[in-house]
Amino acid sequence: MTAKKKKSEMINLTIDGRKVQAKPGWTILETARFNHIHIPTLCFHPAVKPWGSCRLCVVETRYGKRGQIAPSCLIHPVHQLEVFTDSERVKNVRRWVLEMLLAECPASREIKELAAQYGITSTRFHITDPKEECLKCGLCVAVCHEVVGVQALTFGSRGVKKQLETPYRIPNSACIGCGCCVSVCPTGALQARLDTVRGDLSRRTGHGFAH
Amino acid sequence: MKTGQALIPSGPEPRLGIFLCECGEEIAPKVDLAALARTLAPAPRVEHVEILPFSCLAPGLDRVREAITRKELNRIIVAGCESRILHKKFDRALAALGVEEEEIDLVNLRDYVARVHQGAPGELAGKGAKLIRASQAWLETLKPAPRLRIDYQGPVLVLGGGIAGYGAAQELAEQGVETIIALHRDQEEEIRRAHSIYPGDDHCFDRLASIIQRVTASPLVRTVRVGELKQVSGRFSDYTVTFTAPKGEEIVEYQAGAIIAALDWEVAHQFPEFGHDGDRVICQVEMNEFIRDGRPLIDRIVFWINDMEAGQPFAAHLSLEGAWNMATLLREKWPETRVSILYDGSLAIPFGTFDRARARQLGIALIPYNGKVRPLVKSEYISFNQKNIQTEQDLGWDLLVLSPRRNPGAQALGTAKILGLEVKEEEFLERYPQMVRPDQVVLDEKLIVGSACQPCDLRGALSQGRRVAKKTAVLVKKAQAGELYAPRVISTVDQDKCSVCTLCREICDCLAIQPVSGPVEGLGHNVPRMVDPMLCTGEGTCVASCPELALTLENCTLAQHEARVTALARSLAADEVMGFGCQWSGAAAADQAGLRGLAYDRRFYLLPVRCLGQIDPVVMAWAFLEGANGLLLIGCNPEECHHSYGIDHTWSRVWVLRKLLDLCGLERERIALAHSDITKPEGFVGTVESFLKTLDTLGPIPREAETQSKLQALYDTLHVYRVRWVLGVSLRRPWETSYPMHMPNPVAYDRTLTEIVGEEFFRARVRNLLRVKGKSLLLQDITQALGVEEERARDYLKDMGQEGLISIVFINRTLYYGLPFGPQ
Structure with missing residues (x-):
């Protein structure tokens, strides 16, 4: 591939009325952040592949006459795309998302603060567990697999019963106790739960490999 | 070939690029990055300083790559966030440009500075600059070790004679890996033995026979008959294994690339205290023989699963399964018998509703008892407390079958010992995988399988063998393709310096340190050590304890530690304090403190390390000599080191430092060891605050010539062979009760240590004095x-x-x- 062709590959788009350029492969979120345009996220972490579970990073995209609301962490821009990160339509979706998250993890300080920024202080959805902090964004699962290289954490059950847990709900000997899951958790829910994953560390060290 | 690759010079001259992250609102408004960039840029080897909104995202990475190519950078510092999480992303992104993982360092500007401190952006930039300078010194001193490729030779050797070996050999053959299986018995004997140690597994024997047949018929598997295992030497990719010949005394030797040891447990009769007499009260092994012999069996047969009472709760479910298998067989073959199984109700039952239905159909009584009340065997009756009903019951029997007693067996333990494992009598060889990342060690667990490692039935043993064979096959194939590399950070031994004191071998818990080629005739075991790069987890406590300083931790050397400490210690103000934090706990807790928005004193500077165990006492002394007024080491909880007791060893080292500080006339409190955990960032903050308070009351060390000469002597003392040796032998595992050098108790031992340290300190001072005068x-x-x-x-x-x-x-x-x- 020649250098000349590469140059012409820059994609021109506008984000909130600002003209910006993006290279193929960049997502809208990455392009926006690089241009100091803030988009709130919960389940996005640069260390792992984005998978758009929290739906907070949604933006409104318009291309000619067509337009849609889409998660900015997953979609790649095209030429002449118009992106709105803070339009009324976007805000409305975010408010819905936050209201649902407030019901999902009512104990989380981070979610409450974020919701308050959008004017949400209460939720109309059913609260199953008032002490829940985990929003099941899956960052911990992804980081454990993609960054650490082990699979100590998984999602158990499905649908509304989905829970973050270890296989058989017992401490997993695959866990190396690195705490990466705790570090990436957007609500800090894993800090209290780490012991259910790693178990008693002293039991697992002192394996007597010496002579 | 891409042009980028050719541009990177392989020469040793470091060319640094520093990338400062704004991280949205996290760093930029709180730390004055422009001022920070201005401070950092004038340094001689710094070729590039750039402020990026997000270095970690695709646009940022593109800019980093572009700068590397344009300015031929070969050392990269990213001042942003946690190294633990983002280091890998940078490794992968920059690997194509020839930048190796150890040439990239991440400084956590966000969690160590921006989020945890209040202050003017300019002041925070000052703190950031000191941390980045330290990292810069680390990278400038780095001499990247060449990548170590593992040249794999020879087949996989399956030894130990356990049943699991067949599972392993079958899997390896299926994967197309050449294998030698060393057998101690012929096929018939093998199956007879399997029957006696896996009672109740009769239904699996057809499968075992077919596996044995397939293994012996496979062209990839060589079957050899051997006698006793004598010795294993070498390391992964190049082992030499010696056996005695099956008959006679001569020795046979095999070369192998990898070893899988398959070890079976031994099964014995139950203790007489349960009434075992071999006649009417028998155990499952005998029952198994009766069934196989087709002996006519009498009326009421009761299986009592008494493993809980016999002190082997781990085997209860295996006994229960065995009993169930035998019971079904009995009812099918001898319909006139009445069979009951009496088991502890607290057991998780390994069979489901289908089996229960079948039990009803076959007329097998499954009776759970209350485990808190011990059943008692009487003649013709066994009394027990029925679960749920809680009443005492009697159950009549004509033949009582007890669980067998299982132990790892002398043969298995002997083999494990020869393989270099520390074994305890009567204790199974169960191993947990190493608690480090998969990319930090190649062989995370020893390739030992079978029921002597993890109690299991016949099927379990075979699948254990298969599982480990699968892992081995992956490694072997990778090695044969020339793609198997040792991790970047591993210990190496300078064979010329090694004085064969065996200290590192005693300390290493990864089993990575071995004699060069086993005992040599005439020299005994006194040949230099070497490190198996496949087993080393790159902790470095062995390096920090070597009396001859003959060991080096590649890409993480003593020189690097000293340079980093120098850079930081010299830049610290009189009231500022430095510390080391372990990546698993101290540094992780500091990261977490930032994430949780905790705040602490700005005067604390944390240097992250892989494990506190790699901090040589020399480095601690160097910090004081170079201007540190206090040193705080924050590591894991005792006995929770992810490598080999690094934290416990650091404890001993800190104590010796305290003794020496005493001798210097300085306060002992200037050095402290603390324990921390990622789930307790508040604890970390508390530790830091209290240490700073202590240092505030002590004030800075007066830096006049007298004290400096004492600190120099302190530093020199820690290089002395005698001191390092005595300190080395005192690096004890927490459970050890005997003391080195025949010391009766810790006080006597400590007194000796004090004396030795005192004398060597005096000697160092005399030498320095004479040199000065x-x-x-x-x-x-x-x-x-x-x-x-x-x-x-x-x-x-x-x-x-x-x-x-x-x-x-x-x-x-x-x-x-x-x-x-x-x-x-």
Whole structure:
């Protein structure tokens, strides 16, 4: 591939009325952040592949006459795309998302603060567990697999019963106790739960490999 | 070939690129990055400084790559967030440009500075600059070790004679890996033995027979008959294994690339205290024989699963399964028998509703009892407390079948010992995988399988073998393709310096340190050590304890540690304090403190390390010598080191440092060890605050010549072989109760240590004094200058003279002490 062709590959788009350029492969979120345009996220972490579970990073995209609301962490821009990160339509979706998250993890300080920024202080959805902090964004699962290289954490059950847990709900000997899951958790829910994953560390060290 | 690759010079001259992250609102408004960039740019080797909104995202990475290519950078510092999480992303992104993982360092500007401190952006930039400078010194001193490729030779050797070996051999053959299976018995004997140690597994034997047949028929598997295992030497990719011949005394030797040891447990009869007599009260092994012999069996048969009572709760479910299998067989073959199974109700039952239905159909009574009340065997009856009903019941029997007693067996333990494992009598060889990341060690667990490792039935043993064979096959194929590399950070031994003290071998818990080629005739075990790069987890406590400083932790050397400490210690203000944090706990807790928005004193500077165990006491001393007024080491909880007792070893090292600080006339509290955990960032903050408070009351170390010379002596003392050796042997595992050098108790031991440290400290001071003065001195001069008692000093000096460390001469009937003659 020649250098000349590469140059012409820059994609021109506008984000909130600002003209910006993006290279193929960049997502809208990455392009926006690089241009100091803030988009709130919960389940996005640069260390792992984005998978758009929290739906907070949604933006409104318009291309000619067509337009849609889409998660900015997953979609790649095209030429002449118009992106709105803070339009009324976007805000409305975010408010819905936050209201649902407030019901999902009512104990989380981070979610409450974020919701308050959008004017949400209460939720109309059913609260199953008032002490829940985990929003099941899956960052911990992804980081454990993609960054650490082990699979100590998984999602158990499905649908509304989905829970973050270890296989058989017992401490997993695959866990190396690195705490990466705790570090990436957007609500800090894993800090209290780490012991259910790693178990008693002293039991697992002192394996007597010496002579 | 891409042009980028050719641009990177392989020369040693480091060219640094520093990338400062704004991280949205996290760093930029709180830390004055522009000022920080201005501070960092003028350094001689810094070729590029750039502020990026997000270095970690695709646009940022593109800019980093572009800068590397344009300016030929070969050392990268990213001042942003946690190294633990983002280091890998940078490794992967920059690997194509020839930047190796150890050439990238991440400084956590966000969690160590921006989020946890309040202050003017300019001041916070000052703190950031000091941390980045330290990292810069680390990278500048780095001499990247060449990548170590594992050249794999020879087949996989399956030894130990366990059933699991067949599972392993079958899997390896299926994967197309050449295998030798060393057998101790012929096929018939093998199956007979399997019957006796896996009672109740009769239904699996057809499968076992077919596996054996397939293994022996496979062209990839070589079956050899051997006698006893004598010795294993070498390392992964190149083992030499010696056996005695099956008959006679001669020795047979096999070369192998990898070893899988398959070890079976041994099964014994139950203790007589349960009524075992071999006649009417028998155990499952005998019952198994009865069934196989087709002996006519009598009326009421009761299986009592008494493993809980016999102290082997781990085997209860295996006994229960065995009993169930035998019971079904009995009812099918001898319909006139009445069979009951009596088991502890607290057991998780390994069979489901289908089996229960089948039990009803076959007329097998499954009776759970209350485990808190011990059943008692009486003649013709067994009394027990029925679960749920809680009443005492009697169950009549004509033949009572007890669980067998399982133990790892002398043969398995013997083999494990030869393989280098520490074994305890009667204890299964169960191993947990190493608690480090998969990319930090290649062989995370020893390839030992079978029921002597993890109690299991026949099927379990075969699948254990298969599982480990699958892993081995992956490694072997990778190695054969020339793609298997050792991790970047591993210990290596300088064979010329090694004095064969075996200390590192005792300390290493990864089993990575071995003699070069086993015991050599005439030399015994006294041959230099070497490190198996496949097993080393790159902790470095062995390196920090080597009396000869013969070990090096590649890409994480002593020189790097000293350079980093120098850079930081020299830049610290009088009231500022530095510390080391372990990546698993201290540094992780500091990251977490930032994430949770906790705040602590700005005067604390944390240097992250892989494990506290790699901090040589020399480095701690160096910090004090270079200007640190206090040193805080934050590591894991005791006995929770992810490598080999690094935290426990650091504990001993800190204690020796305290002794030496005492001797320097400085306060012991200037060095402290703390324990921390990622789930308790508040604890970390508390530790830091309290240490700073302690240091505030102590004030800075007065840096006049006298103290500096004492600190120099402190530093020198820690290089002395004798001190390092005594400190090394005191690096104990927490459960050890005996003390080295036949010391009766910890007090006596500590007294000896104090004496030795004291004497060596004196010696170091004398040497320094003589060097400074440049002439021979009188005893009074020395005692006056060093402030020691005359009598003691004379004794010490006499010893020094005898050892040739100083020269003692008479001039005009007066004793003069001077530096030794000749080359120094």
